[in-house]
Amino acid sequence: MEIAASKVIFYIIAAAILFFALLSVTSKRILRAATYLFIVLISTAALYFLLNYQFLGAVQIALYAGGIVVMIIFSILLTSHAGQKFEPVSRLKFFASLLAVLVGWALSLWVILSHPFVASSKEAVEVNMDSIGKALLSYDRNGYVLVFEVISILLLAAMIGAIVISKKQPGDGETNPDNSKTSK
Amino acid sequence: MQMSFQFTILIPLIPLISFLIIGFLYSKMSNKLAGIWGSVSIFSSFLLSLFTAYRYFFEVGRVNGVYPKILGFDFEWLRFSDSLSAHLGTLIDPISVMMLVVVTTVSLMVHIYSIGYMKGDRGFNRFFAFLSLFSFSMLGLVLSTNIFEIYIFWELVGVSSYLLIGFYYEKNSAVAASKKAFIVTRFADLFFLIGILILSFYTKTFDFISLTDPSNIAVMQTGSITFMGLSVTTWALLLIFIGGAGKSAMFPLHIWLPDAMEGPSPVSALIHAATMVVAGVFLVARLFPIYALGSDQALQVIGYVGAFTSLFAAVIAMTQMDFKRVLAFSTISQIGYMMVGLGVSGYGNEAGLGYMASMFHLFTHAMFKALLFLCAGSVIHVVHTNFINEMGGLRKHMKITHITFLIATLAIAGFPGFSGFFSKDEIITAAYHNNKIIFYTELLVAGITAFYMFRLYFRVFWNQEASYEHKPHEVEKTMTIPLIILAFLSIAVGYIPFGNFISSDSMPLESHINWGVASASIIVSFTGIIIAWVLYKKPSNLPERIVSSIKVLYTWAYHKFYIDEVYLFVTKKIIFNLISRPIAWFDRHVVDGAMNGIAWTTSWVSESIKGLQSGQLQKYALAFVSSTIILSALLIYILLNV
Amino acid sequence: MMGGLALQDFLVVSTSMFFIGIFGFLTRRNLITILMSVELILNSVNINFVAFNYFLHPEAMHGIFFAIFVIAVAAAEAAVAIAIIINIYRRFKSINIENVSEMKY
Numbered sequence: 001m002e003i004a005a006s007k008v009i010f011y012i013i014a015a016a017i018l019f020f021a022l023l024s025v026t027s028k029r030i031l032r033a034a035t036y037l038f039i040v041l042i043s044t045a046a047l048y049f050l051l052n053y054q055f056l057g058a059v060q061i062a063l064y065a066g067g068i069v070v071m072i073i074f075s076i077l078l079t080s081h082a083g084q085k086f087e088p089v090s091r092l093k094f095f096a097s098l099l100a101v102l103v104g105w106a107l108s109l110w111v112i113l114s115h116p117f118v119a120s121s122k123e124a125v126e127v128n129m130d131s132i133g134k135a136l137l138s139y140d141r142n143g144y145v146l147v148f149e150v151i152s153i154l155l156l157a158a159m160i161g162a163i164v165i166s167k168k169q170p171g172d173g174e175t176n177p178d179n180s181k182t183s184k
Numbered sequence: 185m186q187m188s189f190q191f192t193i194l195i196p197l198i199p200l201i202s203f204l205i206i207g208f209l210y211s212k213m214s215n216k217l218a219g220i221w222g223s224v225s226i227f228s229s230f231l232l233s234l235f236t237a238y239r240y241f242f243e244v245g246r247v248n249g250v251y252p253k254i255l256g257f258d259f260e261w262l263r264f265s266d267s268l269s270a271h272l273g274t275l276i277d278p279i280s281v282m283m284l285v286v287v288t289t290v291s292l293m294v295h296i297y298s299i300g301y302m303k304g305d306r307g308f309n310r311f312f313a314f315l316s317l318f319s320f321s322m323l324g325l326v327l328s329t330n331i332f333e334i335y336i337f338w339e340l341v342g343v344s345s346y347l348l349i350g351f352y353y354e355k356n357s358a359v360a361a362s363k364k365a366f367i368v369t370r371f372a373d374l375f376f377l378i379g380i381l382i383l384s385f386y387t388k389t390f391d392f393i394s395l396t397d398p399s400n401i402a403v404m405q406t407g408s409i410t411f412m413g414l415s416v417t418t419w420a421l422l423l424i425f426i427g428g429a430g431k432s433a434m435f436p437l438h439i440w441l442p443d444a445m446e447g448p449s450p451v452s453a454l455i456h457a458a459t460m461v462v463a464g465v466f467l468v469a470r471l472f473p474i475y476a477l478g479s480d481q482a483l484q485v486i487g488y489v490g491a492f493t494s495l496f497a498a499v500i501a502m503t504q505m506d507f508k509r510v511l512a513f514s515t516i517s518q519i520g521y522m523m524v525g526l527g528v529s530g531y532g533n534e535a536g537l538g539y540m541a542s543m544f545h546l547f548t549h550a551m552f553k554a555l556l557f558l559c560a561g562s563v564i565h566v567v568h569t570n571f572i573n574e575m576g577g578l579r580k581h582m583k584i585t586h587i588t589f590l591i592a593t594l595a596i597a598g599f600p601g602f603s604g605f606f607s608k609d610e611i612i613t614a615a616y617h618n619n620k621i622i623f624y625t626e627l628l629v630a631g632i633t634a635f636y637m638f639r640l641y642f643r644v645f646w647n648q649e650a651s652y653e654h655k656p657h658e659v660e661k662t663m664t665i666p667l668i669i670l671a672f673l674s675i676a677v678g679y680i681p682f683g684n685f686i687s688s689d690s691m692p693l694e695s696h697i698n699w700g701v702a703s704a705s706i707i708v709s710f711t712g713i714i715i716a717w718v719l720y721k722k723p724s725n726l727p728e729r730i731v732s733s734i735k736v737l738y739t740w741a742y743h744k745f746y747i748d749e750v751y752l753f754v755t756k757k758i759i760f761n762l763i764s765r766p767i768a769w770f771d772r773h774v775v776d777g778a779m780n781g782i783a784w785t786t787s788w789v790s791e792s793i794k795g796l797q798s799g800q801l802q803k804y805a806l807a808f809v810s811s812t813i814i815l816s817a818l819l820i821y822i823l824l825n826v
Numbered sequence: 827m828m829g830g831l832a833l834q835d836f837l838v839v840s841t842s843m844f845f846i847g848i849f850g851f852l853t854r855r856n857l858i859t860i861l862m863s864v865e866l867i868l869n870s871v872n873i874n875f876v877a878f879n880y881f882l883h884p885e886a887m888h889g890i891f892f893a894i895f896v897i898a899v900a901a902a903e904a905a906v907a908i909a910i911i912i913n914i915y916r917r918f919k920s921i922n923i924e925n926v927s928e929m930k931y
């Protein structure tokens with residue numbers, strides 16, 4: 001029973017992921033697209049929960065759904081009207097992309113399905129906050145302290161970079177900085 | 185004792201500096217200053233030339249019985265190989281010293297004369313700059329140490345001649361004449377260059393001293409090969425002679441000289457009478473030992489060409505109505521004499537009489553022909569026309585010009601006691617000893633010369649007085665003084681014992697007047713003068729009657745035997761249409777077409793593929809994705825089939 | 827173990843999601859939606875890591891850590907990308923990618 005239940009849940013989640021992902025890239029309204037993306041990310045988190053990776057699911061929700069999507073929605077609100085509709089893409093571009101994607105998709109699926117993956121029968125390690133926290137800060141064979149530090153620096157750099165890039169520079173957006181005062 | 189002749193480099197350099205100064209300060213200088221500057225420069229060259237002549241002939245004198253060939257100045261300019269290099273420098277030997285004196289004397293006279301003649305002309309400074317340039321080129325030419333250097337100055341002389349003929353560049357005829365002169369002489373120079381290459385290829389030297397060393401020539405003769413029945417030496421020498429013939433206006437390359445009279449009269453006197461046109465004679469004389477010892481055939485060709493040209497030009501000169509053209513044809517005829525002198529000469533001793541006579545005639549001719557042209561310039565300056573039938577009776581108005589012109593005419597006609605008599609007589613004597621056909625031709629030409637010169641003289645200075653717009657008057661002093669000096673020289677230079685200074689082998693050559701030949705030529709000259717006297721002293725209809733009795737011949741001669749028309753036919757109809765046009769078509773459509781095609785294709789391809797660089801990020805991404813997929817598919821296919 | 831569920835099931839889902847993301851990347855014009863497509867792609871990769879970890883190496887946690895770091899990098903990337911997008915919007919008054927084609931021939 002349990003087996004069947006988890007299978008059903010997986011298919012529901014998988015269907016939701018694919019359906020909303022598809023909607024997210026085809027929706028004509030940008031805010032809806034963001035919402036669909038949000039649903040996809042939440043569903044992915046559900047998938048992690050299904051696999052019993054609670055920490056990862058929590059990170060997924062907190063960072064992806066909570067952080068990135070909110071940031072995207074902010075930028076949408078900054079740059080677009082909420083109800084703005086997209087013009088349809090050009091037909092040639094649409095079909096060219098579709099062809100490339102379908103071919104790639106079929107190729108990948110064929111490879112995946114034809115490859116015999118052998119599931120490991122080893123004892124699963126307990127994945128909880130405690131082990132993850134220790135592994136992150138340990139410097140032995142299975143430790144990630146170096147990567148952790150690198151990521152910290154990356155995040156700092158990205159933060160500074162984002163501030164510097166988006167800072168309004170004199171003359172930005174104006175055709176001629178000298179005329180900015182008089183033209184306003 | 186070896187005397188230093190280092191200073192001879194200054195003789196051509198002073199006019200060059202003068203050219204540069206007048207040329208650069210063209211608009212800053214006043215006319216007077218430019219004229220005086222140019223004259224002073226050439227005067228210093230003249231003094232240096234006289235000093236060179238004095239030092240060479242009297243202080244150095246003969247060494248072992250011959251005048252040595254001295255390198256006054258020499259430096260290596262281009263080194264082609266260890267054995268072949270081009271030098272620049274000055275070569276001092278009897279003929280170059282003689283030419284120095286001739287060129288600087290005439291040039292000085294012409295400079296002084298031009299101050300008066302060109303007064304008020306807009307191009308006054310330009311004229312003097314060009315005169316200086318020409319003097320530099322001509323002096324460089326006569327001083328050249330090797331055949332390479334002489335070629336450079338040869339072309340420089342051609343350029344300055346071009347500039348001076350086209351001096352009145354507003355006149356279309358002057359422009360056409362300058363182009364004609366340049367193209368014709370340049371065409372001849374092509375053969376000259378080929379000749380130089382052949383000669384230097386077989387002799388392995390450019391240098392005149394080693395080229396004209398008799399012992400060297402013998403080596404060259406034995407080792408030479410033949411081509412079409414003539415030895416390589418003969419071919420090279422004939423080609424070089426063609427170059428000389430172009431500059432010296434020998435038939436059939438004479439066509440540019442009559443037209444060159446479009447230039448100002450002093451230019452005609454300097455370039456087209458006394459100096460540049462004798463460059464061809466000088467060239468042959470310079471290489472004379474090779475001609476004399478290396479190739480009899482080439483020398484014979486020179487003799488016959490010279491004889492024919494002198495007769496041909498003299499006949500045309502009888503019919504021309506343009507004052508300066510008569511003199512131009514007379515010049516061609518006289519240069520023909522000089523060529524004859526070289527052509528009938530042998531090498532050494534008495535056989536070398538023709539060589540000596542030719543150089544002598546060059547010397548005397550330079551004086552009296554320059555005088556004739558300057559007189560013509562004075563007359564034209566005063567009466568404002570070139571046509572002798574619009575002149576007449578000028579002897580009362582222009583006394584000095586009249587007398588000096590008479591002296592020059594007597595000199596060129598070979599009147600006993602005047603310089604032309606001595607030099608021409610020696611050429612005829614040399615011809616008498618060598619070749620009877622040429623001898624009789626030249627005798628005839630002597631008579632014709634006397635006739636046409638006195639025709640000119642009587643027609644202009646006697647005859648009926650024409651109606652002039654302004655009353656003719658004597659020209660100013662700057663113009664008459666050179667006339668007087670040259671008139672004096674025209675008489676005096678005949679008495680120089682020329683054989684003492686210049687002979688084919690530099691040994692002294694005692695020339696005696698052969699009274700048999702001399703009396704014949706005197707009789708012929710007198711006949712010519714008397715005929716001219718009868719026909720032109722007083723107005724009469726006799727000339728017209730004679731003309732109408734030989735109408736066809738006269739018309740042919742008047743139109744210069746239609747040589748110009750033949751040239752036009754050959755160049756325009758044959759060369760342009762049959763050769764140049766197809767080549768031009770080929771060049772335009774095939775050569776250019778191929779090049780344009782390559783450029784056009786490149787442009788077209790880049791134009792058509794530049795759309796790929798659209799700046800559209802998604803196109804790049806699509807290309808990237810599809811390429812990745814294709815590459816993956818390929819990789820998978822390969823891995824599966826290993 | 828997840829009874830009945832195989833690795834392939836997860837891989838099919840992630841692959842499909844990946845190509846949906848690619849499709850969005852290729853066809854969307856709005857820069858923000860393109861960024862969203864990129865997030866989809868990253869997310870699908872995360873699923874892969876997690877699934878591999880779960881099915882092939884349950885004794886280790888490498889896949890999970892990879893996923894965590896990818897999420898961190900995605901966050902950083904999103905921050906910088908949005909900064910750039912806002913800057914582009916200021917300059918071009920538009921975030922339509924077809925208008926942003928300064929870097930052409």
